[in-house]
Amino acid sequence: MRNKKQIIQHTEVFRSVIEKITTGVWVADKHDRIYFVNKGITKIAGIDKKSMVGLNVLKDFGEETLKYFRPIYLRAKKTLKKISYDSIPVLTPAGVQSYQSGWIIPLKKNGKFDGILCTVKDVTFQEQAKEKFALGKKELEIAVDNSKQLIYNYNITKGDIKWSGAIKEVTGYSKKDFEKMDIKKWSEYIHPMDRYNTLKGLDAAAKNITRYSEEYRFKHKNGSYVYIEDQGIFLKNKDGSIRMLGTMKDISERKRIEHDLIQSNKKYRELFELSGDGMLIVDANKHEVKEANIAAAGILGYTVSELKGMSCNNILDKNSKATCDLMSGENLFFQKKPLVTMEIKKKDGSKIFVEANSTIIVSEGEKIMIVALRDITQKKEVDRMKTEFISLVSHQLRTPLSAIRWAGEMLKDKELGSLNAEQLDILTDINTLNQKMIDLVNSLLNLSKIESGKITVEKKPVDIPVILQGIVSVFQEKILNKNLKIIISKQKGIKKVTTDPKLLSEIYFNLISNAIKYSNDGGSVTISILEKGNEIISSIKDEGIGIPADEEKKIFERFFRGVRVTRKDTEGIGLGLYITKLIVEALGGKVWLDGKAKKGSTFYFSIPKKIIE
Amino acid sequence: MDKKTKVLIAEDDKFLSKLLEKKLGMEGYSVMIAYDGKESLEMCKKDPPDIILLDLIMPNMNGFEFLDAIKKDSKLKSIPVIIFSNLGQDDDVKKGLAAGAKDYVIKANISINDIVAKIEKYL
Structure with missing residues (x-):
């Protein structure tokens, strides 16, 4: 039996504990009048102890509060059993809206009701958070359902799955079609080639309750395969069940582009590697080899790896004009430079002739030069x-x-x-x-x-009319025989040009000789000299047999002879115009035929006023 | 003319030298004929001519070698030499003129009358 002292002591301990806890506690007598409150309650209610003691629970708590509180209180009083209350809205005496939870515990004396002990916990903050969360959850659900990505929430343990609206778009199936789903069933829709790796990936993530990211081909309802990117996470719920939360995205378009890119890269890589011509990819600024193909290695006598990183100066003769032509012109983007022929030293010191050209392009912000080489030593x-x-x-x-x-x-x-x-x-x-x-x-x-390139070009001041007079006099006999009229017209102000007199004479000789040869009796041959920019353009016009349109392009080819020409003269071999073209080019000019001439034919050729080497 | 002008024809083609001999003879020259370079050099040493018509491709000693040899000989070096060849590359012409020939003539491109004119020119 406990003595009085012990009881007092216990009461003291009880009081001090009650004072210290943050939970509010008040005690009312059997007449519902509060006679004890702890410190906690004053904080929750926002008023001091004095104002609270003496309040009648069923009258003074305010109607708002009592709407919820009274029934519970009366029930506890009647049944004499403790009842919990949860989140009832309370308007505190200070006028603040709060939510409170706690217990209503009836006190008994000799088995009869003797008052109420009530614990109070302020859950306002939690309640507000819940409210906010409820709102956010709703919005999130809308967002999820309308997302283009298919979002799923699959409780593996319980076997229930939730799909977002994009299910139709991504898989072709409806939410209902896939109401019941598990990994095994899902895997049947995965392309057999991708199935094993996907399941392996998921399995590993499931074991570690972690993230996963898989790409696989999924058999769409329409029968075709779509590429799916399936990313998500395994989660463990509070109740111990395992959940998969993830998204699926149709990445077929991206995959197709990736595939095309890989294929085209592969194709170009193969072209580059297997090209019969040597190819070097060179840094256009540093002139350093970045890439070389097998043919280039073969031509130069190095291995591909030896060539990589090598300076072009070690491969090409940096003093030669051909090298300068090939490597210069850093700003001539996309312009293929003319073929140059040059002698280069192989790794073993032996010399070979190569034909080379280069193109500068900009690739990923870098200026690169593509140099193509062909071994022409044998040729x-x-x-x-x-x-x-x-x-x-x-x-x-x-x-x-x-x-x-x-x-x-x-x-x-x-x-x-x-x-x-x-x-x-x-x-x-x-x-x-x-x-x-x-x-x-x-x-x-x-x-x-x-x-054979043995043509030597001299540079001398040349008076074109003097040359023409000399040539015309050579043909004097024929001119007389055919009764031809020779007209020479020169634009005023043309001074002497600097070129090779012998070669220029040969050009005029060939063209005038043809004009006379193919003129009809009594016709005229007109030779005109014009100045245009830095060039002198000469034209030799006759009224003779003319050249058919389909022969225009072949006329300057080696050994080509026109149909009308062979009918008139069977002895030529078709070298005159070919040689003429080579000579004109050696002098830095061009020769062409006026394709529109109605009568006879008109040949033009240009030469620079000052020959440039 | 008290004494006939002596022309040495160094030419291995017998028909060509026969034609030249006939033509130049008719023009009043005294013609000496040699069929190779070595023979030509010997003839020159024995009886120096006034002018030499020199072919390039000849047996024993070719035209270039002959030219070098007479240019080293103080007695012969002033004799005018006209190269008569059907070699016509720029390099050959340059080489011949550099070795001291007065002129370089391509046989196929000169008429026989012009040969006489050339000789007259360099005498």
Whole structure:
């Protein structure tokens, strides 16, 4: 049996504990009058102890509060059983809206009601947060449902799944179609090739309750596969169940572009690697090799890895004009530079001839130069042999031709005795044909000289009218025979040009010779000289047989002879215009045919006023 | 003319040298004929000509070698030499003129009458 002292002591302990806790406590007597309040309650209610003690619970709490509180209080009083209350709205005496939770505990004395002990906890903050959350959740749900991404919330343990509205768009199926879903069933829609890796990825994430990100092909309701990016997280709920929260996105378009990019990169890479021509990708500023293909390595005698990072100066002769032509012009973007031929040293020191051209492009903000190389050493050697052959044969032909020429001339001059009319006639034919042979051999020799690059260009001041007069006088006999009219017109003010007089003469000679040859009797040949910018443009116009439109492009080709020409003259070999073109180009100009000439033909050629090397 | 002008024809082609001999003979020259460079040099040493018509491609000693040899000989070096060849590359012409020839003529491109004119020019 406890003594009085013990009871007092217990009461003291009880009081001090009650004072210290943050939970509010008040006690009312059997007449519902509050006679004790702790410190906690004064904080919750916002009033002091004195004002609270003596209040009648069922009268003074205010109607708002009592609406909720009275029924619970009366029930506890009646049943004598403790009842909890949760989040009832309370208007405190200070006039602040709050929410309170707690217990109503009936006190008994001898089994009869003897008052109420009430605990009070202010849950206003939690309640407000809940309200806010409720609002946010609703908005979120709307957002989720309307998102283009398919969002899912799958409770694996309970087996229930929630889909967002995009399910139809992404998979073709409705929410109802996939109301019941599990990973195994889902995997049946995954492309067999992707199934294993996807399941493996999900399994690993599930084990560690962590994030996952999978890409797989999913069989859409329409039968085709769509690429899905499936990202999410495994979560453990409070109740221990496991949940998968994630999104699915249709990334087919991105995949298609990726695939195309990879394919086209692969294609170009292959083209680059397997090209028969050597290819170097060079930093346009530093002139350092960034990439080289196998052919380039083969041509230069290095390995691909040796070439990478190498300076172009180590490969190309930096002092040669060809190298300068190839590597210069850093601002000529996308402009393919003309082919240059140059001699380069291989790794082993041996020398080879290469043909090269370069293009500068901007790739990812970097200026790069693509250099293409072709080993032409063998071609050069063949060219050299061909040239030597032509030269030798021509020499061997010219010796008997000169003998026939001189003998014929002596016979014709009757230095070896007199000839009768018939003999003289035949002799004249022999001499004419022999001269044609000499001209032909000379043309071939000239051609081999020009084609082998042995053409030497001199620079001298040249007076064009003087040259023209000289050439016209050579053809005087033919002009008279055909009764041709030769008109030379020169734009006023054209001074001497600086070029090669012999080569320029040859151009005029060939074009004027053709004009005369293909003119009809009584026609006229007009030679005009014009100045245009830094160029002198000459035109040679005749009224002769003309050139059919379909032959225009072939006219300057080697050994090409026009249809009308072969009908008139069977002996030419089709080198005149080809040689003319080569010479004009050697002088830095261009030659072309006026395709629109209605009568006869008009040839034009340009040369720079001052020849540039 | 008290004494006939002596022309040495250094030419391995017999028909060409025969024609030249005939023509130049008719023009009043005294013609000496040699069929290779070596023979030409010997002839020059024995009886120096007034002018030489020199072919380039010849056996034993070619035209260039012959030209070098007479240019080293103080007695012969002043004799005018006209190269008569069917080699006609720019390099050949340059080489011939640099070696001291007065002119370089391509045989196929000159008439026999013009040969006489050339000789007259350099005598």
